[in-house]
Amino acid sequence: MATMALEVKKAQKGDLDAFVQIMRDLEPRLYSLAKSILRRDEDCADAMQEATLKAYKSLSTLKKPEYFKTWMIRILINECNQLLRNRQRIVVMDEVPEAKTSEAYYGSYQKMDIQEAVNRLDESLRIVIHLFYYEDLPIKHISEILGISNGAVRARLHRARGILADQMKNGKEGDLSYEPV
Structure with missing residues (x-):
């Protein structure tokens, strides 16, 4: 955990390689979280990309580098929820679910x-x-x-x-x- 905080500090000082390494380390866990929310791989990829971009752009606002993972999870959850809201507005005709009983x-x-x-x-x-x-x-x-x-x-x-x-x-x-x- 201490090494992640050090990498975050480097990234905050402009070290792109440090940011990339952090994201590579977190990617499997973040993707798994996105998959549990969105369930579709293409949506997960979109959410991950947007969350990564937002995190990179606002990295300087993170006050405590040791909370990077928590901060990143929050950003990803917000992105996933935004995608879900957008998805609810769009109904593709071939994806209209048939009524089924739970049984x-x-x-x-x-x-x-x-x-x-x-x-x-x-x-x-x-x-x-x-x-x-x-x-x-x-x-x-x-x-x-x-x-x-x-x-x-x-x-x-x-x-x-x-x-x-x-x-x-x-x-x-x-x-x-x-x-x-």
Whole structure:
């Protein structure tokens, strides 16, 4: 973590290579977060590109280099949400979803892993689960990133865990697969 803060300081002084290295190090985790929000690769690429550009342009405004990762996650989440808002305004005729009951939709799955279950959660719950479990961020940082209280983060985690536990216990989605991806 200390090396990232040093690289951020170099980048803030105009070292483009340092910024590129930081972004390469964070790219897999950021992409995974974008994928959990947007679900489409082309949207993830757009969000990553916009977030990276915004971060680079406003790097000098970051006061504490040790919080670069948290700051970058917040920028990426904002970009993802903007893309989702823009996507809602545009409806492509061949993408209009057919009405399906949840039973018919979930009944078609033979196996489900934890990631699939998480992906089915409501966006607000999915983001909190992703940041807490996949990014290993503390509740305090998640609350800062999302602009909500620590209690709200805990409540969302509790609710998401309950939903996931119910899905597994009731077996609505079929057998769970615990095989490594």
